[in-house]
Structures are given as structure tokens and as C-alpha cells.
Amino acid sequence: MLFRYLLLLILLLPIKAFALIEVDITRGNLSPLPIAISPLSIDEESKKNFKKILKKNNIGSEISIVVENNLKQSGLFNPLNKDAFLQKPDIANLKPRFEDWNLIKAQALVTGKVTFVDEKLRVEFRLWDVLAGKEMMALAFTTVPSNWRRVGHIITDKVYERLTGEKGYFDTRIIYVAEEGPKVRRIKKLAIMDQDGFNNKFLTLGNELVLTPRFSPTNQMVTYLSYFKNLPRVYLLDIETGMQEVVGDFPGMTFAPRFSPDGKKIIMSFAQDGNSDIYTMDLENRIVERITNHPSIDTSPSFSPDGKYICFNSDRSGYQQIYVMDSNGKNVKRISFGNGLYGTPVWSPRGDLIAFTKLHRGKFYIGVMRTDGTGERLLTENFYQEAPSWSPNGRVLIFYRETKTNSKGEGFSAKLWSIDLTGYNEKLVETKTDASDPSWSSLLSN
Amino acid sequence: MNLSKILKNGFLIVVASLVLSACATNTKQSGQTQGDVYTGADTVEYLASGVKDRVFFATNETVLTTASRETLRKQAEWLRKNSKINVVLEGHADERGTREYNLALGERRANSAKDYLMTYGISSNRISVISYGKERPVDSGSTPLSWSKNRRSVTVKAN
Numbered sequence: 001m002l003f004r005y006l007l008l009l010i011l012l013l014p015i016k017a018f019a020l021i022e023v024d025i026t027r028g029n030l031s032p033l034p035i036a037i038s039p040l041s042i043d044e045e046s047k048k049n050f051k052k053i054l055k056k057n058n059i060g061s062e063i064s065i066v067v068e069n070n071l072k073q074s075g076l077f078n079p080l081n082k083d084a085f086l087q088k089p090d091i092a093n094l095k096p097r098f099e100d101w102n103l104i105k106a107q108a109l110v111t112g113k114v115t116f117v118d119e120k121l122r123v124e125f126r127l128w129d130v131l132a133g134k135e136m137m138a139l140a141f142t143t144v145p146s147n148w149r150r151v152g153h154i155i156t157d158k159v160y161e162r163l164t165g166e167k168g169y170f171d172t173r174i175i176y177v178a179e180e181g182p183k184v185r186r187i188k189k190l191a192i193m194d195q196d197g198f199n200n201k202f203l204t205l206g207n208e209l210v211l212t213p214r215f216s217p218t219n220q221m222v223t224y225l226s227y228f229k230n231l232p233r234v235y236l237l238d239i240e241t242g243m244q245e246v247v248g249d250f251p252g253m254t255f256a257p258r259f260s261p262d263g264k265k266i267i268m269s270f271a272q273d274g275n276s277d278i279y280t281m282d283l284e285n286r287i288v289e290r291i292t293n294h295p296s297i298d299t300s301p302s303f304s305p306d307g308k309y310i311c312f313n314s315d316r317s318g319y320q321q322i323y324v325m326d327s328n329g330k331n332v333k334r335i336s337f338g339n340g341l342y343g344t345p346v347w348s349p350r351g352d353l354i355a356f357t358k359l360h361r362g363k364f365y366i367g368v369m370r371t372d373g374t375g376e377r378l379l380t381e382n383f384y385q386e387a388p389s390w391s392p393n394g395r396v397l398i399f400y401r402e403t404k405t406n407s408k409g410e411g412f413s414a415k416l417w418s419i420d421l422t423g424y425n426e427k428l429v430e431t432k433t434d435a436s437d438p439s440w441s442s443l444l445s446n
Numbered sequence: 447m448n449l450s451k452i453l454k455n456g457f458l459i460v461v462a463s464l465v466l467s468a469c470a471t472n473t474k475q476s477g478q479t480q481g482d483v484y485t486g487a488d489t490v491e492y493l494a495s496g497v498k499d500r501v502f503f504a505t506n507e508t509v510l511t512t513a514s515r516e517t518l519r520k521q522a523e524w525l526r527k528n529s530k531i532n533v534v535l536e537g538h539a540d541e542r543g544t545r546e547y548n549l550a551l552g553e554r555r556a557n558s559a560k561d562y563l564m565t566y567g568i569s570s571n572r573i574s575v576i577s578y579g580k581e582r583p584v585d586s587g588s589t590p591l592s593w594s595k596n597r598r599s600v601t602v603k604a605n
Contacts, residue, residue, distance in 0.1 A: 269549075297554065299549075387544070409585065
């Protein structure tokens with residue numbers, strides 16, 4: 001394992017003087033990069049001030065734990081045990097003794113410092129290449145102390161980007177449906193949390209059924225389905241103000257909403273007289289446009305990131321399949337031709353893939369295919385799972401999974417899971433309650 | 447238009463039942479399902495004496511079976527006698543499908559029942575329709591029998 005990285009280093013040295021260590025994220029990474037996250041150093045005065053505000057004994061080590069957990073969860077890194085660290089955090093941040101870090105087999109090292117400046121939290125951090133004995137990156141920023149977890153996420157994003165060459169996905173949030181109660185009388189609430197499960201907040205009280213929340217590209221707005229007054233309609237919710245409104249004035253059920261990539265339109269299904277078709281509504285001028293007009297069920301629409309195409313789910317062939325059309329509804333083409341039924345297509349933020357749910361011989365799969373339907377790959381199989389949502393960098397999918405109940409109908413649960421595009425690194429995403437219908441935000445800061 | 451839809455449905459039933467009877471030995475379950483349409487009495491309630499409140503569907507289907515049409519004819523007869531009563535038809539799907547597609551499927555099932563009531567003279571403004579997709583199962587089991595009870599359209603008094 002170590003040998004592989006050494007080899008990579010030797011090969012890369014003469015070509016790229018700065019990107020010394022690299023993590024290949026295009027294949028299943030079975031040998032994660034050993035990385036040491038030194039606790040961020042902190043002076044006694046700052047420590048006291050942060051303790052007063054944040055009730056944390058040492059905010060420096062707390063932030064480094066956030067970074068450590070993020071990197072571990074990604075499956076691409078192996079954060080080393082801190083007990084083995086020989087150098088003190090403050091000294092390491094000035095000039096690491098690379099032989100010490102080499103000894104514990106760290107190939108990369110993160111060091112840093114937190115200070116309390118004008119009621120604010122100032123952090124600086126450095127990424128070091130241990131084998132080459134070089135600094136790869138140094139950054140500093142200032143924020144309000146209550147943002148300390150986000151500081152950890154931003155550091156992770158920077159480290160991830162520097163070592164993989166792709167943007168991270170850690171300073172993000174997940175909106176989902178929190179579930180409680182027996183299966184036949186489930187209580188559902190909208191909830192939002194950081195990508196790592198912290199800062200969980202409920203956005204509705206559970207008085208009415210809510211389903212399928214999705215973020216706008218700016219993360220400020222959410223569109224979802226609510227059964228308020230027993231009228232299932234698509235709603236728009238402003239997360240900051242809590243303001244809600246119904247989208248459009250339809251005489252029947254509207255459902256399966258998503259934003260257009262520019263955030264200006266909502267695309268959704270409208271069901272009437274047993275037929276569901278796809279419509280868009282412009283949020284500025286409120287103009288409603290009908291996109292499909294077919295006696296079959298047309299639902300689960302999702303725009304391509306350039307806004308030129310829409311993938312959707314239709315049973316016009318007799319069974320649920322995935323189709324792609326131009327954004328005006330022209331040139332409808334079926335793209336799923338494998339065995340089984342296909343649903344919930346969602347276009348990757350990179351534009352090259354469509355993730356989906358597949359039902360075949362009583363099993364449910366999460367998979368991806370190219371936008372012309374070729375190259376289908378199934379990533380995970382289970383009793384029940386559906387509704388993949390992409391991380392903003394298009395490397396990870398989050399979805400939900402339900403368990404089979406026993407003979408008495410007991411033991412039902414619904415949980416969020418994530419999996420790498422490679423099919424490796426399947427992980428439970430911890431939530432306080434049961435959870436379903438996750439939607440991943442874009443990066444909060446850039 | 448509606449009548450032709452019904453006639454088409456009727457024809458489909460004949461074809462479907464022929465196909466199903468051919469493989470019924472595998473799918474039949476202790477006399478409670480036919481094909482995979484629930485035929486038992488568990489969970490069924492009554493709008494009035496002899497008037498069942500619900501009809502059941504095959505997996506992924508919205509076609510009414512012979513038994514379902516008989517149930518709906520009785521509902522229509524009862525609604526004609528009780529002309530002040532309005533109803534809501536609640537369409538449901540089982541848990542073995544994606545959420546959004548199931549919402550559409552539930553809507554289609556409830557409308558399939560609505561169309562039938564209308565051909566028996568019940569005015570459309572006495573009938574409203576709501577789909578719950580797979581959100582409101584009556585049976586929490588993870589077996590084909592439980593799923594068959596959940597694929598249903600239930601007629602509920604609205605006033």
C-alpha cells in the first residue's frame with residue numbers, strides 16, 4: 001500500500017512540482033491515504049474565550065475532529081490515531097518534523113491554529129506533504145464562533161480538493177423527511193442537517209404529511225409536497241424566513257417537484273383524471289407550461305445541469321422506464337432498456353450520468369447510466385431503497401433504505417445511506433429519527 | 447369517452463384473467479388472493495349493509511376486476527339512494543414502488559373507481575379523489591399478501 005503511493009510520487013515529481021500526493025477518486029479506493037490531522041493549536045486566552053461562548057473545552061481539537069470524521073467518511077482517507085502523534089500541535093504548525101510523521105506512516109499532514117480575535121474565530125491551517133517535506137497549501141479565514149463546525153467542513157473541502165483535484169462536498173446540508181411512529185400511521189416532518197448529521201432542525205411540525213423536499217441551487221429555498229388541508233400540492237419554503245406558499249393554482253394533485261438549475265422554475269407532475277403529466281412554473285412571472293402530454297404516467301422530472309434536457313419517469317411503454325427529452329418536451333427518447341423497472345432518474349451535477357432506482361426480481365437497486373442509457377452500473381442491492389440525490393461534486397449518492405418487517409409486521413425502519421459512485425464505501429448517515437427522501441444542497445461557501 | 451374506457455377495461459380484465467388463471471397455481475395464496483389481487487375480507491369495511499368500501503388491484507395495475515366492479519355497482523346503487531352523500535375516493539399503492547410513481551398510480555386507481563361510479567350515474571361533483579401513494583398502508587407486513595391489501599381504492603363518506 002505504501003509502495004503504491006511512493007511509486008506515484010516518484011512518477012509525478014518531475015512533472016508536477018506541487019501536486020505531490022494525489023488521491024485517485026475515479027476507482028474504488030481500497031487503500032485510503034494515511035493522513036494525520038494534528039489538533040489545531042490554541043492559546044490559553046482564546047481557549048477560555050471560546051469555552052465561554054461555545055461550551056467546548058478545546059475548540060481547536062473539536063474542529064480537527066470534524067475534519068477527521070469527514071475525511072474518514074469519504075473512504076478516500078485514513079486519518080491516523082492521534083495518540084501516535086509525536087509533535088505538539090503548535091510546533092507542528094510552525095514547522096513539522098517530517099521524520100516523526102513519516103515514522104507513523106502519515107503521507108499528508110494537516111496542522112493549524114485557532115485564535116479569538118475581536119469576538120471572532122480566526123483559523124489558519126496548512127496541508128503538508130510528509131514524504132516530500134513540503135507545504136502544499138496554507139489558508140486563513142475568520143468567522144463567527146458559532147460557525148465552528150462549518151470551519152471544519154471548509155478545511156475538509158480545501159484538503160479534499162487539493163489532494164483529489166475535485167471540489168469537496170463537506171460544507172453542505174441535507175434536507176430530508178424525518179419519520180416517526182408505526183408504519184400505518186407514520187408522522188413525517190421536514191428536517192435539515194449538516195452533511196455529517198449535526199445541527200439537525202425540524203422545519204415542519206408533523207401535522208400534515210410532507211414528502212420529497214428538494215433544494216434550490218442557492219440553498220435558500222426548498223420545494224416539497226405537502227398534504228396541508230388534505231390537498232396534496234407542491235410548496236415552496238424559504239428556509240431562512242420560514243415563509244411557505246403553494247406553487248401554482250392547479251385543480252388537482254401536484255407532486256415530484258424539483259428546481260431548474262438556474263433556480264427560476266419548478267418542474268413537477270400534475271395529476272388529473274388518472275393521468276399525470278409534467279409541467280413547469282416560472283417563479284417570477286408565474287407562467288405555467290405543460291411539458292408532456294401523454295395518457296401515461298409521466299413523473300419524477302429532473303433537469304440536466306445546463307437546463308437543456310429533462311430526464312423523467314414514464315410508463316408509456318407499459319412499465320416504468322426512464323426517458324430523456326428536450327426542455328420544451330420535444331424529442332422524447334427512452335434510455336432504460338435493461339431488465340426490470342426504472343424510476344427516480346436524477347441528472348448528475350457533472351452532466352454525464354443519470355442516477356436511478358431499479359426494481360428487478362423483487363430487489364431494489366441504486367444505479368447510474370450515461371445520459372444516452374449506455375454503461376448501466378448498479379451500485380447497491382437491497383430489499384427496498386430509492387431516491388438517490390447527488391453530492392454537489394457528483395462523486396457520492398445519498399438515498400434511503402427501508403427494512404423488511406417481521407411476520408407480525410414489526411421492525412420497520414427507514415434510514416439514509418450514502419455510497420460512492422464507484423460502488424464502494426457504503427455508509428449509514430446517522431439521523432436521530434427514521435429518515436427518507438434526502439436531498440443534498442450545493443456547497444454553502446465557494 | 448368514459449364508457450369506451452370502461453369497455454376497454456372490461457376487455458382487459460378478460461384477457462388478464464385468462465393469463466392469470468394460467469399461472470394461478472403459483473400466485474394463489476390460501477384463498478385470499480386471485481392472481482395477486484386481494485379477495486379476502488380482512489381490512490374491508492362497509493358503507494352500508496352489503497356495501498363494501500374498497501376495491502383491490504393487481505401489482506402495477508389500475509384495472510378493475512369483476513369483483514371490484516360488483517362492489518362499485520353496489521356503491522353506486524347506495525349513492526343513488528343517498529343522494530346527499532358525497533364521497534372521497536382514496537387511491538393507494540403498496541410499498542414495492544418508488545414514492546413519486548406510486549402517488550401517480552394511486553391517483554389513477556382512484557380515478558378508475560371514479561369513472562366506474564360515473565358510468566352508473568353518479569355525478570362527478572359528488573366524487574373527489576385523493577392519492578396517498580404508499581404513504582398509508584393498512585397492513586404493515588412485508589409479504590405479498592400484505593401488499594395486496596394495500597393496493598386499493600377506498601370510498602369514504604365526505605359529509
